[in-house]
Amino acid sequence: MMDLNQEKFTTSTDTKLATKNKELLSSAMKRTNEWIFSQEIPSDITVNAGGISFSLHKFPLISKCGYLRKLVLEFADSDLSVVEIPDVPGGAEAIELAAKFCYGINFEISTDNIGHA
Known part of the structure; x- marks a missing residue:
């Protein structure tokens, strides 16, 4: 059974990971779009x-x-x-x-x- 402190830590960690994943995806999309323009695809x-x-x-x-x-x-x-x-x-x-x-x-x-x- 998970205690309250563990649950808060897990939720906080999950939120941080989700935010980090969104930032990485956003950064990757930006680089991809810049590449599309720079290569004149x-x-x-x-x-x-x-x-x-x-x-x-x-x-x-x-x-x-x-x-x-x-x-x-x-x-x-x-x-x-x-x-x-x-x-x-x-x-x-x-x-x-x-x-x-x-x-x-x-x-x-x-x-x-x-x-x-």
Whole structure:
């Protein structure tokens, strides 16, 4: 049987490990995104939204966006290279901001660039 002090230590250790894992993952994602840009790797997916096409990379998108991950996994057998998102709230600007988020690019969120419900 675990006493109260052991339980607190275990919980504290688990929390510290989870935080450290998130920091390592975040750092790895940042390095990966920087590497993608520095190597000028050709895009492997095009996202069409609001009449604008965005040439992007699957890895940063599917690692941070569940919606695109689901789309890519649904078509895993085929060579999915174009994704159509016709009615996204906020239009093409929202897709641009979402892509920046996925690539780890900082941007300011304001009332002007948030999609209206």
